[in-house]
Amino acid sequence: MLTEGMTSLVEKGHFIRAFEGALARAFDAGEVPGLVHLSNGAEIFELAVMNTLRPPKDQVTGSHRSHGIALALGVDPFAMACEILGREDGLSEGLGGTQHLIAPDSGLLGSNGIVGGQVPLAAGAALSAKVQGTGGIGVTFFGDGAMNQGAVLETINLAVALKLPMLFVCENNGLGQSTAASYAGGGASIVGRARAAGIAAAHVDGGDLDESLAVASKLGGWVRETGSPAFIEASVPRLAGHYHGDAEVYRGEKKKVVDPLDRAGDLLLDRGVPEATLREIKTRVAEQAEEIVERAKAQPDVSDRALSRWTEGGAA
Amino acid sequence: MLTEGMTSLVEKGHFIRAFEGALARAFDAGEVPGLVHLSNGAEIFELAVMNTLRPPKDQVTGSHRSHGIALALGVDPFAMACEILGREDGLSEGLGGTQHLIAPDSGLLGSNGIVGGQVPLAAGAALSAKVQGTGGIGVTFFGDGAMNQGAVLETINLAVALKLPMLFVCENNGLGQSTAASYAGGGASIVGRARAAGIAAAHVDGGDLDESLAVASKLGGWVRETGSPAFIEASVPRLAGHYHGDAEVYRGEKKKVVDPLDRAGDLLLDRGVPEATLREIKTRVAEQAEEIVERAKAQPDVSDRALSRWTEGGAA
Amino acid sequence: MTVLTIRDALNSALHSLMAADDKIIVLGEDIRGGSGIKDGQELGGVFGVTRGLAAKFDARVIDTPISETAFLGMATGAAMTGLRPVVEVMFCDFLGVCMDQLMNQAAKARFLSNGRVPLPLTIRTTMGAGDGSGAMHSQAIYGMLATIPGLTVAAPSTPADAAGLLKSAILGDGPTVLMEHKGLYGLEGEVTDGLPPVPFGKGRVAREGKDVTIVALSSMVHKATEAAELLARDGIEAEVIDPRTVKPIDSEMILASLAKTGRLLVVAEDTAFAGFADAVISVVARGGFDRLKAAPRKLTPPDTPVPYGRKAEAAWLPGADDIAAAVRSLAGS
Amino acid sequence: MTVLTIRDALNSALHSLMAADDKIIVLGEDIRGGSGIKDGQELGGVFGVTRGLAAKFDARVIDTPISETAFLGMATGAAMTGLRPVVEVMFCDFLGVCMDQLMNQAAKARFLSNGRVPLPLTIRTTMGAGDGSGAMHSQAIYGMLATIPGLTVAAPSTPADAAGLLKSAILGDGPTVLMEHKGLYGLEGEVTDGLPPVPFGKGRVAREGKDVTIVALSSMVHKATEAAELLARDGIEAEVIDPRTVKPIDSEMILASLAKTGRLLVVAEDTAFAGFADAVISVVARGGFDRLKAAPRKLTPPDTPVPYGRKAEAAWLPGADDIAAAVRSLAGS
Numbered sequence A, B: 001m002l003t004e005g006m007t008s009l010v011e012k013g014h015f016i017r018a019f020e021g022a023l024a025r026a027f028d029a030g031e032v033p034g035l036v037h038l039s040n041g042a043e044i045f046e047l048a049v050m051n052t053l054r055p056p057k058d059q060v061t062g063s064h065r066s067h068g069i070a071l072a073l074g075v076d077p078f079a080m081a082c083e084i085l086g087r088e089d090g091l092s093e094g095l096g097g098t099q100h101l102i103a104p105d106s107g108l109l110g111s112n113g114i115v116g117g118q119v120p121l122a123a124g125a126a127l128s129a130k131v132q133g134t135g136g137i138g139v140t141f142f143g144d145g146a147m148n149q150g151a152v153l154e155t156i157n158l159a160v161a162l163k164l165p166m167l168f169v170c171e172n173n174g175l176g177q178s179t180a181a182s183y184a185g186g187g188a189s190i191v192g193r194a195r196a197a198g199i200a201a202a203h204v205d206g207g208d209l210d211e212s213l214a215v216a217s218k219l220g221g222w223v224r225e226t227g228s229p230a231f232i233e234a235s236v237p238r239l240a241g242h243y244h245g246d247a248e249v250y251r252g253e254k255k256k257v258v259d260p261l262d263r264a265g266d267l268l269l270d271r272g273v274p275e276a277t278l279r280e281i282k283t284r285v286a287e288q289a290e291e292i293v294e295r296a297k298a299q300p301d302v303s304d305r306a307l308s309r310w311t312e313g314g315a316a
Numbered sequence C, D: 001m002t003v004l005t006i007r008d009a010l011n012s013a014l015h016s017l018m019a020a021d022d023k024i025i026v027l028g029e030d031i032r033g034g035s036g037i038k039d040g041q042e043l044g045g046v047f048g049v050t051r052g053l054a055a056k057f058d059a060r061v062i063d064t065p066i067s068e069t070a071f072l073g074m075a076t077g078a079a080m081t082g083l084r085p086v087v088e089v090m091f092c093d094f095l096g097v098c099m100d101q102l103m104n105q106a107a108k109a110r111f112l113s114n115g116r117v118p119l120p121l122t123i124r125t126t127m128g129a130g131d132g133s134g135a136m137h138s139q140a141i142y143g144m145l146a147t148i149p150g151l152t153v154a155a156p157s158t159p160a161d162a163a164g165l166l167k168s169a170i171l172g173d174g175p176t177v178l179m180e181h182k183g184l185y186g187l188e189g190e191v192t193d194g195l196p197p198v199p200f201g202k203g204r205v206a207r208e209g210k211d212v213t214i215v216a217l218s219s220m221v222h223k224a225t226e227a228a229e230l231l232a233r234d235g236i237e238a239e240v241i242d243p244r245t246v247k248p249i250d251s252e253m254i255l256a257s258l259a260k261t262g263r264l265l266v267v268a269e270d271t272a273f274a275g276f277a278d279a280v281i282s283v284v285a286r287g288g289f290d291r292l293k294a295a296p297r298k299l300t301p302p303d304t305p306v307p308y309g310r311k312a313e314a315a316w317l318p319g320a321d322d323i324a325a326a327v328r329s330l331a332g333s
């Protein structure tokens, strides 16, 4: 990837971080109806995957933790912020909320409140692309915890059996809520489990931008060229709580991890991008994010009006 | 295994075959309320597995195709025949029927109408044994088709994660109803999928009695000694239709397979058991089976009385 | 007009719609049948409803592994992205293994997108006791399914309605569960040429009468009609209303009948508590209280799983005699 | 008498029963919490109900993978083989992913064995809207669950009932779903020392009155009581009945109240069609027709998924004002 592209990617990463930071502050100020699950630590990897996609021909589904995925796909941050705050001009006028972000025009078929529930849906996008010959692919993001859910395990096999153009992306952050991935997965390798189901699979350090770009483009390309499914397991850190506000007492002493955003920044410095540029980027996106979330906060809550369009005619 | 034991095992195999033959005739005569799924081809392998079990400390669950499993465990054939015919003295007085055989006293926790539904239940038996320190194990039988069902895939992982003393037995007969196992499983190896989940696993030719005995005792012993789960994939032929009466047009030209009962008989002949003894065994068990099913046919249908004990007090 | 069985009416509707719109796909277990097996003749579904489709529409007719969650979800995702999938779930008893995809995914996506995402998804499934299939192949969970916001649930009793409701489901914008009674597949009836769609939410007067209103669905319509003939000999004229769709329910037609008869019996095959019968009684008690001359009644199976033995199953299912007896006591009250 | 929150009452009941019977095990996601992580302090469940159990009962308190089908089925199998498992399913919305194990396995096994197999299984789960959790973490599917033959379904509104119903479930012989309202965990109330079991099928008169009967469950009991206080100012005395168990329903208590008031309003948080409200109206219309002075009414959320935005969620949920208004129009009719 050219330095320019990489700089823009890192900028997006910082924007996502800043956007979620602003959301977290909005939450603390009581402006968010529900709990928010932040992507802290996964931004760089998610951007690397999106880099190989061609939405809206490609359609992506994500888990409860999908703000980063949505922004990486290019979903309008203002419409997203409004949705997460439950306000006018939100993607669904506030009916869906943080766990139900839907923006197919940008390639986001949907995020989901049920662990693993989004995975079969992406198989549907893959099937659509296959039957209609669009050249698109279905992509789904899910966590290490979801890897133990029937919906995910069945769909891996289904995609192999039906030869679906589908990319599975498992973000292994070592935790499902308070439970260790190694415990819940019985110590078995996630990528190994996928591979045994007959799917092309690779593991990647999701904090390594170069490697992530390479693996994503290799496996994404495989899916597009062969029409067969592929699977990526990415190790990513969960830099914060399960949800914003989670005290994480259960986590004991946290291991020190280097923030993938910093690692990506170092790559840019290595390539000769001046530190000042990086600083400037961070400041700029922080302001942008802040401004967007502030504007969203100023929007009225019209979700009741949106609801009433669904209840006219009324309940039986 | 001593020749005597093996002869008795083969006799049981012939008895199961004859018992189901008699049931099939009862079905043709209109004496069976529902469809029956016969074990033809799997008897020898199932007997080999049961040979390592110690019911009722060990508890077994099975699929829709569980007559053979039940008989191999030593469930009373008359009570079974009555249940399958929906008659008095049936295991559940006819409330359950062929797909819901329950005889925990003999180690049969239950058979099941939902593909894969029985598998988590056996994990419960394993957990009970573990928590109560009985030394028993949980065992579950299911088909190649069930291997694609979330309940099964989740339970394999659960058993590894919780270190349950549980034996998974997948009988691969190449078909789920009319669908080829190789198609439905995406061409992946069943035992390979299991192994990747972190479970001790082996494949066996379920038509080979010696090998089946060895593998069953090895993996059964592993479960008992280590308290950890194990997995057996057995290739067995489906010698008849999915259910009795299935025209099997979808199957095209059937490959010729040698009947595992005949193979087991050959083993006995090799060991010097006279052919006349084998013939005598077959005749004897055929008569026994016939007699039992005839007696069951003569029983009255009292299932309505059994039902009424559940409806007293009535529906709300 | 032609005479067709329900099986053939459904099959014919599938053939004609699939020929007209290549966005329609059909998928499920064994619905081609014999895939991967050379020279196999296709099964066309275990009840034969999808027979012949594979030969005509090949890649649009898809056999699946026994993975209801994965393939129902796949169909839902496909419906969100341009296709019109028709999924067969072999028995409605199996919806338990994929209930999340039904109740949380398929049923909610349109609402959660605030109407931006279409969801033309048809789920064909079978139901019904009476053939000794036991507790996990005989349920009729239409009441349970109808509790789910966002779903249309239909249960036809005739070949014309079966084909017509299937067409409405396939041509519609939202997820629909079509519950086909196993015991009715062979039932013959007249159908209009072209098998016109039947709108959801519109019932059918299966038999006119003035003394008592019987509301029944699917196979119970036939038992109710049989009962009505018995009752007619005694001079009791029962009106039999077949709402055809469980949800949306045709309250208007039911209340109009009540205005005439003042007496209500609901006959249902789903579960005894909080099922279809209770829903209809609630509609009438709330909306037609002044028209009721006597306490409404319901006739449902007892609140137990479906038993296997023949006598138990016969006792469990409401029958024409039970219906007639219930009407008699109602008419006399 | 002590004052406890619902959370603490449940926790206390678990502690005392587990100390008394080592056949009782508790399992679910994050119910220990922090397993596999060194030096982690235990979470005790995401709502804190199982706090402290791991430290006391170690191997009998089991964290599970996110595999509801596998672990609910495991608990069912364990109940069939000598244990008394208490399973936590974090939100009732997740029951969709394991509905088969609930509806076909746990609920049917006793019947299918003709009573030979015990099934002392308790499923604790949460429900309820009002905290902005959105469409898949807010449902209250008690009506849907109550359609399933073989299940007991309970939904307590007070700390005493929460502990008491939990005890009945754990000490009982059959599968029970205990629906704990997320919004009520912090609610305080008096409890009798020893937290005695509360029998299933027996309701509680939450407030006496003579003019109108309001039947409500769980958090709706509190809203109904609030409404009743508002109404009392206008001289309308509403009786509030809390059936506590959805199934078996205490028809007797409801009908007895009706005999006094002649007027019925059912308030429910589950879905609008074929849910709890319809079931209760059916009970009353069939069994108390002669006592009804006016058409019964119901107040439920509209037939949509639970919306996320604050205003929408508030509009969606029945509130005390809505209840009071419904009672006023009912009392005037």
Ligand SMILES: Cc1ncc(C[n+]2csc(CCOP(=O)(O)OP(=O)(O)O)c2C)c(N)n1
Residues within 6 Å of the ligand: A063, A064, A065, A113, A114, A115, A142, A143, A144, A145, A146, A147, A173, A175, A176, A177, A238, A242, D029, D066, D068, D090, D094, D097
């Ligand atoms: C079926 C289901 N079970 C449980 C939950 C509750 N839950 C939400 S997120 C979560 C942990 C998910 O872990 P993982 O898949 O690793 O994703 P992560 O949160 O780490 O991104 C759990 C248990 C749920 N939403 N759905």
Ligand SMILES: Cc1ncc(C[n+]2csc(CCOP(=O)(O)OP(=O)(O)O)c2C)c(N)n1
Residues within 6 Å of the ligand: B063, B064, B065, B113, B114, B115, B142, B143, B144, B145, B146, B147, B173, B175, B176, B177, B242, C029, C066, C068, C090, C094, C097
């Ligand atoms: C959840 C579920 N889906 C589908 C069925 C219908 N069905 C019954 S048996 C069967 C095939 C099972 O194949 P396999 O597991 O290989 O067992 P086999 O019949 O070969 O012994 C199917 C699809 C079912 N009973 N349950």
Ligand SMILES: [Mg+2]
Residues within 6 Å of the ligand: A143, A144, A145, A171, A172, A173, A174, A175, A176, A177
């Ligand atoms: Mg995780």
Ligand SMILES: [Mg+2]
Residues within 6 Å of the ligand: B143, B144, B145, B171, B172, B173, B174, B175, B176, B177
């Ligand atoms: Mg098979």
